[in-house]
């Protein structure tokens with residue numbers, strides 16, 4: 001897996017990005033090709049559609065994540081882990097675990113963030129991002145915290 005072009009921005013060092021990624025279970029990164037930084041205006045020039053409210057995107061066809069807005073240093077790990085959370089949901093966990101999240105766990109308690117309220121997939125990415133930083137950040141959602149601990153971060 002290649003972490004690329006984070007030296008093109010100054011919000012967070014490439015070393016810090018590598019440290020965030022390396023703190024995750026190895027299984028979560030299996031098959032992931034690239035985590036790339038590319039400014040939003042360059043993506044627009046390439047006609048790659050990006051949503052205004054998004055800071056990054058996972059491109060399943062390339063098994064790659066592009067981060068285009070790190071906002072500030074304190075939010076950078078959340079933004080990176082959120083996109084890796086999408087990768088884990090789409091490519092790493094099996095269909096039973098996926099189904100358990102979407103049918104039972106998602107609706108067991110309120111979304112872990114406003115953004116997570118959009119749908120089960122965003123709520124998973126948000127729960128993943130919080131748990132990866134500190135499991136206590138989703139302590140108010142014990143069912144989701146337990147799911148992250150037992151089904152996702154035990155891999």
Ligand SMILES: [Zn+2]
Nearest residue numbers: 082086122125
């Ligand atoms: Zn997302």
